[in-house]
């Protein structure tokens with residue numbers, strides 16, 4: 001009897017999750033799906049690092065390496081980081097503004113399923129003739145019908161579908177925050193996490209639509225003999241990087257802004273102080289969102305669009321440092337003189353600050369168009385954006401997980417395991433990526449699958465790989481913690 | 494919340510925004526349309542970048558025919574006007590009048606679409622296939638995207654008109670008709686840009 005009841009309970013729980021339109025349950029769905037994709041792409045990263053661990057390695061072939069690399073980047077950005085952030089946005093935006101749910105609960109669910117099936121479609125490419133192999137940027141002509149197989153079609157369609165889901169959710173969040181705030185919750189009283197999510201949603205609306213257009217052009221070129229990007233019939237390959245980065249740079253802010261919001265929630269709590277400079281934070285977020293659309297050419301300096309274009313975009317890029325710096329100082333001043341308590345959440349949030357500064361500094365270096373030719377397309381760039389993505393977004397996500405877990409699941413995560421996770425992750429992260437700055441500066445190009453023994457790169461690559469394994473261990477510790485804490489939770493209901 | 498609107502003394506002044514649901518749709522649709530703007534902007538940008546890439550095939554000046562495009566523009570502008578009349582009638586709770594002008598909007602849209610199809614068929618006869626040149630690809634994709642939006646709009650209003658044929662104006666369907674009219678204006682504005690950027694600049698050789 002009892003077992004039967006438990007069985008039907010489990011069954012109905014699953015059915016409930018699959019058909020739900022409730023924002024909290026959809027958040028759980030995003031959390032699960034995002035974690036699965038994160039695990040998959042993380043595994044690929046480990047495989048990549050195994051291949052690069054020693055010179056002239058033959059662990060995977062060049063073709064497989066390209067597929068792993070492309071899928072790692074694409075999944076991490078579109079199918080891991082985005083849904084994990086969406087999980088927290090879905091759960092906490094309505095709670096923080098005092099609404100019963102989001103504006104369009106059905107569209108909310110629809111957005112999730114579009115994202116999920118788009119991601120599945122992309123992943124199916126492994127079984128139908130190979131994964132996409134042109135990098136997450138899919139530059140033409142590498143991604144054209146002449147050079148790329150069917151994998152690229154999966155890339156185009158999968159991202160088109162999952163991107164549509166993301167767009168729907170973005171619109172949903174915006175409307176929720178405009179029309180459904182509780183009485184008295186004026187815009188300038190919204191918690192900072194809501195504000196950063198709001199700007200992120202705006203960037204989604206204005207960034208994912210150019211991406212949709214670009215993907216449509218690529219699809220027309222590949223499947224219907226369009227001539228957009230092929231020079232032979234008057235096309236122009238440079239149009240693709242333009243469109244891609246008009247989306248691509250805002251995309252990096254789409255991801256990092258909610259992380260900023262999470263950090264701004266956690267730091268005041270564990271400093272026992274109010275957030276320093278709330279209004280300045282809101283203003284800086286808006287300025288970042290605005291400037292984010294005017295810097296895309298800094299990814300294209302080596303295409304030589306001319307000294308004037310390059311100078312303008314270099315200056316605009318450096319300008320973003322100003323609002324970002326405002327945020328950094330506000331976090332520091334919030335901690336200044338506070339009663340600091342270093343829980344796992346706070347460890348993640350406070351260590352976010354210096355790592356993000358490092359990523360920002362290398363960003364400014366990369367923005368100097370005259371010298372960027374030296375380190376463009378080298379491991380220096382890889383180090384830069386991983387300091388931002390792992391040291392920024394992922395630390396924010398980990399912090400938010402420890403901080404908000406009790407609210408979402410009714411019990412805390414174990415702190416001892418948490419601290420082990422943090423330190424292993426943090427040390428592993430710096431081992432992996434700090435050294436890549438130097439590798440880049442001494443000339444190791446990115447996106448290569450082998451290097452030779454006499455190039456002087458072996459030691460550093462080995463250290464980098466060891467760091468990557470440590471990060472893997474840390475993430476496994478987090479998963480163990482989830483199970484362990486659920487078993488150990490004090491009050492079984 | 495404002496879900497309970499008193500309708501015993503007739504519809505409120507803005508039936509499309511009177512309920513929270515209507516208001517959400519209203520705001521959400523504006524946000525959606527602003528995203529559409531950036532999507533069309535990308536197609537426009539691509540066209541501007543490629544319009545001289547004719548690769549020896551037919552050029553804009555050889556093909557575009559002012560009288561035809563002018564008639565199409567007039568038809569679409571008029572249909573926008575008729576949809577305004579319909580919405581004004583909706584706000585005054587004149588259901589029959591609204592229906593009539595929505596149907597007129599619909600048929601004007603169909604006429605526009607007919608001309609567009611005719612235009613494309615003609616161009617193909619002149620040797621401008623989709624794959625002929627970068628100019629051809631970017632022209633067909635930009636104007637075709639607009640055409641696809643017209644088709645979608647026509648299907649939408651047709652469904653609304655059939656489904657609410659006898660319903661009268663309610664707080665449920667007012668936001669829907671209103672959103673359609675917003676969409677239709679948007680299509681119209683995009684066409685004005687196409688008229689300028691594609692046709693006028695094409696014929697003028699600018």
Ligand code: HEM
Nearest residue numbers: 252255256298299317360363364366367376377381385388
């Ligand atoms: C202070 C702010 C930032 C500045 C000044 C900056 C600057 C730059 C520049 C100039 C490049 C091009 C490097 C090259 O290819 O030569 C670049 C690449 C990149 N950045 Fe940033 N960035 C900043 C913040 C961010 C953030 C917040 C993220 C992510 C959340 C990010 C992610 C990336 C990625 C993924 C790439 C590599 C793109 C590729 O595959 O080529 N950056 N950054």
Ligand SMILES: [Cu+2]
Nearest residue numbers: 249296298299
């Ligand atoms: Cu950028």
